[in-house]
Amino acid sequence: MDYKQDFAKEVYEKVDSGAEIKVCMQCGVCASTCPLREHMKYSPRKIWTLIRAGRRQEVLTSPDIMLCTSCYTCKVRCPRGIPVIDVMHGLASYALSQGITPREETAKFGSVFWAGIYGTGRVDEAIVPIQYCLKDGLVAGLKKSLGMMDIGLSLMKAKRLKPKMFIPPNIAIPPSHKIKGIKELQRMLDKAKALGARKEG
Ligand code: SF4
Ligand code: SF4
Missing domain, CATH: 1.10.1060.10 (Alpha-helical ferredoxin)
Structure with missing residues (x-):
């Protein structure tokens, strides 16, 4: 131990x-x-x-x-x-x-989520799940999305998910449009990241 x-x-x-x-x-x-x-x-x-x-x-x-x-x-x-x-x-x-990834899937989802926030200032519900599934490649991504189909259907039934989320993954995904003030947001996120790194370092 x-x-x-x-x-x-x-x-x-x-x-x-x-x-x-x-x-x-x-x-x-x-x-x-x-x-x-x-x-x-x-x-x-x-x-x-x-x-x-x-x-x-x-x-x-x-x-x-x-x-x-x-x-x-x-x-x-x-x-x-x-x-x-x-x-x-x-x-x-x-x-x-510290270079340790305690849970791969959460880290993958987090990186897609973060890229969306940092790049556009938005979390696009049509793009994040698709990019998450495609992180392991097309075939694995398709398998993963099929495995999550019942969750998707339940969310649609509860009106928490729009049908546009079922875009076939081989279609080019357009980036979300950026919020106004994306540069300012990025500066804030950079600053927060630097402060966090200083504490953890
Ligand atoms: S004091 Fe709070 S953190 Fe500690 S065991 Fe109880 S609920 Fe959990
Ligand atoms: S926030 Fe919710 S999921 Fe997270 S540890 Fe607390 S009770 Fe559990």
């Missing part, structure tokens, strides 16, 4: 909102209310325990730190007011800054 004695200190100092977990009383509310708990090996509560125990490798390689969907349930319910969601995202970002 890989231990790093001062890993907790590293998290408190370098991970976004990492110091907030100091006041955790291990009540388990976050673990019991997280809708993804059945898919997690380590709930947020357990992740904090591993941090305190110095289990750096186990924490930073855990796919669970990249599984959080930002539903905010834990943040709202934590009796100590710990921003659990921010710490989970902070840990994921910190792992990436």
Whole structure:
């Protein structure tokens, strides 16, 4: 087992909102209310325990730190007011800054999402899922999109997805039009990235 004695200190100092977990009383509310708990090996509560125990490798390689969907349930319910969601995202970002990718699929989706935001200032619901599926190439992308067909149909039924999302993936995808002030947005994002890198470095 890989231990790093001062890993907790590293998290408190370098991970976004990492110091907030100091006041955790291990009540388990976050673990019991997280809708993804059945898919997690380590709930947020357990992740904090591993941090305190110095289990750096186990924490930073855990796919669970990249599984959080930002539903905010834990943040709202934590009796100590710990921003659990921010710490989970902070840990994921910190792992990436250390050259570790805890969960490939989330990282792939994140890179497509980020490219859309940075390039146009928008998240285009017609483009992001297609580009995500095509990340592994055309054949794998088609297989992946077919595997997600029932989710797409459910979303369409609930009017959360427009039919234009089913553009065949071999058709050239036009870029979304850019928002006004895209340059200013990019400057802000660059600045935020540089500040984050300085903290994590
Ligand atoms: S709900 Fe808050 S105090 Fe309770 S285990 Fe989770 S982070 Fe700790
Ligand atoms: S914000 Fe993330 S960690 Fe918290 S309950 Fe939702 S999915 Fe779970």
